[in-house]
Amino acid sequence: MSITDWTRQALPAMLDDLKALVELETHSYDKAALVQGLRGVRALATERLGAPDIEVVHDGGQYGDVLELTYHGTAPGTVLMMSHYDTVWPVGTLAGWPFTVADGKVSGPGAFDMKSGLVQSVWALRGLRELGLPHPGVRFLFNGDEEIGSLVSRPYIEAACADALACLVFEASGHGALKTARKGVGIFDVTVTGVEAHAGLDPKAGASAIHALAELVTQIAAAGAPELGTTVNVGLISGGTGRNVAAGIATCGVDVRVTDFAEMGRIDELLAGLRPADPRVTVTVSGDWNRPPMTPNPLSQQLFKEAQAAAARLGWTLEETAVGGASDGNFVSALGRPVLDGMGAVGDGAHARHEHALVEHIPARTALTIELISALV
Numbered sequence: 001m002s003i004t005d006w007t008r009q010a011l012p013a014m015l016d017d018l019k020a021l022v023e024l025e026t027h028s029y030d031k032a033a034l035v036q037g038l039r040g041v042r043a044l045a046t047e048r049l050g051a052p053d054i055e056v057v058h059d060g061g062q063y064g065d066v067l068e069l070t071y072h073g074t075a076p077g078t079v080l081m082m083s084h085y086d087t088v089w090p091v092g093t094l095a096g097w098p099f100t101v102a103d104g105k106v107s108g109p110g111a112f113d114m115k116s117g118l119v120q121s122v123w124a125l126r127g128l129r130e131l132g133l134p135h136p137g138v139r140f141l142f143n144g145d146e147e148i149g150s151l152v153s154r155p156y157i158e159a160a161c162a163d164a165l166a167c168l169v170f171e172a173s174g175h176g177a178l179k180t181a182r183k184g185v186g187i188f189d190v191t192v193t194g195v196e197a198h199a200g201l202d203p204k205a206g207a208s209a210i211h212a213l214a215e216l217v218t219q220i221a222a223a224g225a226p227e228l229g230t231t232v233n234v235g236l237i238s239g240g241t242g243r244n245v246a247a248g249i250a251t252c253g254v255d256v257r258v259t260d261f262a263e264m265g266r267i268d269e270l271l272a273g274l275r276p277a278d279p280r281v282t283v284t285v286s287g288d289w290n291r292p293p294m295t296p297n298p299l300s301q302q303l304f305k306e307a308q309a310a311a312a313r314l315g316w317t318l319e320e321t322a323v324g325g326a327s328d329g330n331f332v333s334a335l336g337r338p339v340l341d342g343m344g345a346v347g348d349g350a351h352a353r354h355e356h357a358l359v360e361h362i363p364a365r366t367a368l369t370i371e372l373i374s375a376l377v
Contacts, residue, residue, distance in 0.1 A: 003370050004314060006127055007363035013126040014119050014362060015101060017044055021085070021115045022099045022108040026064070028086040028147045034064035037205050041085050043119065045069055048126050055136075058156050064144015066153045068160060071125060073137040075377040080139050080164040081125075081369075082157065082328055083118035083344075084146030086352050095355065105347070105356040116357040117170030117344020117365075118142070122371035133374040136165055143328070149187070149290040150328055161332045161339070165376050169329040169367065170344040176361070180304055181322035182294035182330055183266065184231065186256035188271060188287035190216060190268050195280050196241070196248040206246025208237050209335050212276035213250040216283070220254055221268050229259030230267070231324070257324050291330040299338035305341055308337035310371040316364065325350075343369060 001009075019266065021044065026037035045052070054070035064086050070078070099108035106116070121140065128135045138217035141160050143153035155291065161167045192213045197206030215301070217234050232254065241248025256267050271285045279360040304320055311318035321342075329341035345357035346365065 001131065003127065003131060003367045004363065005326050006131055007123070007366045007370070010123055010127070010366070011359070014123050014366070015106065015359070016109065016153050017048070017119045018106060018116055019099045020044065021119065022111050023094060025089065025091045025094050025109065026086050026144065026325040027090045028063070028088065028145060029061055030091050033091050034086060034144045037085050038065055038067055038142065038144060040069060044119070045122055045140065048122050058153070060144055061150045063148070063152050064117070066144070066156045067142045068139060068156070070139045071137060073135045075134050075136050076141050077136040077165040077376070078163065078374050079136050080141060081121045081170065081268060081377065082141045082167065083114060083170045084143050084328065085115070085118065086147050087113065088143040088147050101359065104359050106359055107356040109355070112172050112347045112355045112357045113350040114171050114343050115298070116362065117172060120362065120369065121170045121368045122166070123366050124373065127366065127370045128373060130371070133370065134377045135373050136247050136376055139164070146328055150331070152329070154331055157328050157331050158335060161335065161337045164337065167329070167332045167337055167339040168343045169327055169339065169341040169377050171327050171329070171341055172345045172347060172350060172357070173342040173365070174323055176306060176346045177319040177342065178307060178340050179323050179329070180296050180320040180340065183257040183259050184293035184330065184342065185290045185326045186258070186264070186267060187288070187290050188254040188256065188285055188300060189251055190220065190254060190271070190274065191249065191251045191284045191286070192216065192276065193249050193282045194247055196313050197246045199244045199246055203246070205282040208246040209250040209279045209281060210247040212278055212281040213237070213239065213252060215276050216274050217252060219274065223267060225263070227259055228263055230263045231257045259295070261293060264289055290320040291326040292334040293325070294330040294333040294341070297333060297336050299336065300333060300340065303338040303340055306375060307368065307372050309377055311368055314364070314367055314371055318368070
């Protein structure tokens with residue numbers, strides 16, 4: 001039986017597994033839901049693959065735990081397969097948006113981002129085994145905090161990739177293309193502290209934090225340099241206590257995306273140098289760079305060529321793309337390790353109500369993983 005025939009035959013069971021995971025809601029900030037969700041992920045892996053040879057659970061604290069399952073292969077080396085099980089959707093979303101398969105699409109909270117990819121990764125190892133293909137060992141890493149920056153899981157990801165022959169991230173694809181470049185992400189809060197006063201009785205005594213912040217927002221937004229791949233978005237603003245009070249405090253939340261490491265330094269310098277016109281007002285900046293840029297390193301470039309060749313053997317053409325969103329692949333790439341992202345679903349609508357994966361591509365994407373891993377022997 002060919003790899004493609006096997007994955008097509010496995011599709012109904014894969015959809016059953018996806019349904020089970022989607023119906024376990026796993027909002028990034030709901031610890032109880034994440035605990036239940038990870039139990040579901042572990043149950044899926046052990047049901048389809050048997051007990052792992054090595055199992056390690058890293059405590060996630062208030063966030064989701066990190067689960068590593070290692071299965072020995074028939075050849076030397078290890079391939080790291082990474083999937084996050086948390087979603088952006090609060091518990092209760094499923095009640096108004098149930099798991100559905102219709103018109104060639106599978107939909108539900110987290111179906112596209114990224115539970116389809118998680119299911120595909122498990123079934124890829126099952127396929128390698130059932131088809132009798134030689135393969136390196138496989139280490140799965142499932143984390144529950146990716147959507148909020150992998151605050152707990154980052155060091156475990158970096159350790160897990162250190163000796164891997166290849167690191168495959170099962171985030172959704174870019175309309176079928178693998179994601180070989182991603183922007184780095186900076187998340188910052190700019191807080192302005194002014195002097196409160198009655199806006200009518202004694203306006204000169206006040207130094208409005210809101211007015212000062214308005215000055216700074218234009219400076220911050222102007223720091224974007226699209227020609228360099230840098231975007232800056234002020235997405236949140238809060239502050240003040242009343243219409244008739246010069247605001248004592250105001251804050252804005254800033255999202256920065258960069259493709260060039262040098263741009264990180266420029267943005268840091270700009271934020272550190274923010275000064276409002278009124279000297280009575282003070283500015284503090286908090287936050288940091290959440291993920292470095294993911295740029296194609298030599299090992300990743302070679303791995304993509306191998307993936308292209310694997311797709312060609314299966315009868316189709318594989319493309320690559322660069323995207324503005326970040327993932328855990330950024331951490332791996334920054335260490336110079338071989339990584340391919342976007343190994344998961346083909347579809348659309350990440351973080352939106354029209355989120356969906358195209359059913360017809362699930363077998364092909366799973367076949368690609370099988371073919372690629374078997375070629376690493």
